[in-house]
Amino acid sequence: MMHWSMSRQSSWVQLAGHQGNFQVSKGGEVLKLYNEVEAKCLECLMRDPLRPFVPQYYGLVTRGEHRYIRLEDLVSGLKRPVIVDCKMGVRTYQEEELIKARVKAPLRSDMYQKMVNMDPSAPSAEEHAQKGVTKWRYLQWRDSISSTSTLGFRIEGIMVGMKARRGTAQCTLIKSISLKFDLCFSFCESDGGWQAYHSRLLALNDALKNSPFFRTHEVIGSSLLFVHDHSKASVWMIDFGKTTPLPDSWELRHNVPWSEGSREDGYLIGLTSLITSLAQAISMASWQQEEDCEEGKRTP
Numbered sequence: 094m095m096h097w098s099m100s101r102q103s104s105w106v107q108l109a110g111h112q113g114n115f116q117v118s119k120g121g122e123v124l125k126l127y128n129e130v131e132a133k134c135l136e137c138l139m140r141d142p143l144r145p146f147v148p149q150y151y152g153l154v155t156r157g158e159h160r161y162i163r164l165e166d167l168v169s170g171l172k173r174p175v176i177v178d179c180k181m182g183v184r185t186y187q188e189e190e191l192i193k194a195r196v197k198a199p200l201r202s203d204m205y206q207k208m209v210n211m212d213p214s215a216p217s218a219e220e221h222a223q224k225g226v227t228k229w230r231y232l233q234w235r236d237s238i239s240s241t242s243t244l245g246f247r248i249e250g251i252m253v254g255m256k257a258r259r260g261t262a263q264c265t266l267i268k269s270i271s272l273k274f275d276l277c278f279s280f281c282e283s284d285g286g287w288q289a290y291h292s293r294l295l296a297l298n299d300a301l302k303n304s305p306f307f308r309t310h311e312v313i314g315s316s317l318l319f320v321h322d323h324s325k326a327s328v329w330m331i332d333f334g335k336t337t338p339l340p341d342s343w344e345l346r347h348n349v350p351w352s353e354g355s356r357e358d359g360y361l362i363g364l365t366s367l368i369t370s371l372a373q374a375i376s377m378a379s380w381q382q383e384e385d386c387e388e389g390k391r392t393p
Contacts, residue, residue, distance in 0.1 A: 116161060121169040122151060124161035132162055134310070134333035141306040146297050147330045167329055168320055176252040177319040179367070183245050183351050183359030185314050186232040187335055191353065193229070200225025208234060245363030249316065287378065289326035290319060291371040297328065298364055301347075308344045311356045312336045317367070 116124040125131075135150035151163035168174045205226045208215045215234060220226050226234075239247040301307045314335040319328050339345065339356065348361035 116156060118163070118166075121166045123164050123166045124154065124156070125164055127153060127160035127162055128334045130337065131332075131334040134306075134336050135162065135164075137306050138333075142300045142303045143297075143306060143330065146300060146328070167318060167327075167331075171320065171322040172324075174252070174320050174322045178249040178251075179317045179319060179363075180241065180247050180249050181245070181315055181317055181360050181363045182313060183242055183357075183362055184233075184236055185241060186229055186236070187311070187313050187337070188353065188356060190229045190232070194227050198227040198229060201228055201231065204228060204231035207231070212238075244366040245359045245361075246317075246366060286321050286326045287371055287375050289321070290328060291368065291375060293326070293328040294364065294368050294371065297330075298361075298368065301361065301364070307347070307360075309339050310336050311339060311345065312347070312358050312360050315360075317364075 114126040118124045132153065135147070138144060138147045139150055148167055149165035151165075154161050154163050168176065200223055202225045205216060205220060205224055208226060208231060216226060220230075236242050241247045312333075314332060315330060316332045317328055318331045320326065343356070345357055346361075347358060348365070349355075349357050349359070350362075351357045351359055
């Protein structure tokens with residue numbers, strides 16, 4: 094899930110996730126509906142080498158009947174930020190969901206409808222007759238038709254413009270399950286932004302290699318949040334509601350394909366793909382600048 098606030102406004106925009114999971118707060122904070130798994134992850138991450146790459150965790154707070162996780166607002170102070178939610182890993186479902194699906198899982202009519210809306214031929218004849226699919230079936234299908242299974246990441250949404258109107262944040266939003274690789278960083282306005290993102294991802298890659306948390310956790314459904322405006326760009330790890338610790342003595346490599354029972358998530362496969370994509374974008378931008386310069390010299 095990802096939310097952000099517009100500077101000095103109480104309006105909120107949701108790019109991916111569920112409505113009602115966030116509350117407006119002040120002082121550069123956001124409140125996310127309490128999730129025990131995520132709260133425990135954030136507590137660990139505050140003492141881990143990954144600390145510079147996750148939003149500051151301020152503990153818990155109660156509002157009315159609900160508890161919330163207090164987090165740093167990652168876009169506080171930015172002007173008209175461009176924001177991208179990039180889901181990491183080669184799968185977005187937990188192995189436990191697969192096990193439950195084999196026993197008995199409820200049919201979801203909402204997920205069936207999503208499949209039909211995108212591809213009427215995707216459900217089986219039986220699923221069409223039942224007008225429902227299991228959650229695991231839907232998640233597996235969604236991963237298989239997106240860049241998740243091939244590149245180890247997929248872009249959930251891109252905010253490329255923001256304008257306040259009548260107290261509501263309006264945006265241009267790009268959402269796609271089937272994502273072309275060459276669109277991955279078309280949102281970045283300059284090679285300077287690409288360079289900043291590339292450097293941040295390289296630093297994250299180093300931190301992950303030295304992180305006890307990363308070695309001992311199965312990271313599922315987590316995103317990298319790319320944020321930039323005219324002055325700066327940064328990348329953050331967010332969403333740890335499905336990130337679970339491994340059994341004692343287990344460690345994951347994160348850079349190999351998943352097979353059932355391995356619990357490998359492929360997080361580093363996605364990160365490598367992103368780093369490679371940005372390196373290519375930087376090279377292309379540099380080449381284009383040289384071409385434009387040469388063209389300018391030839392023009393009288």
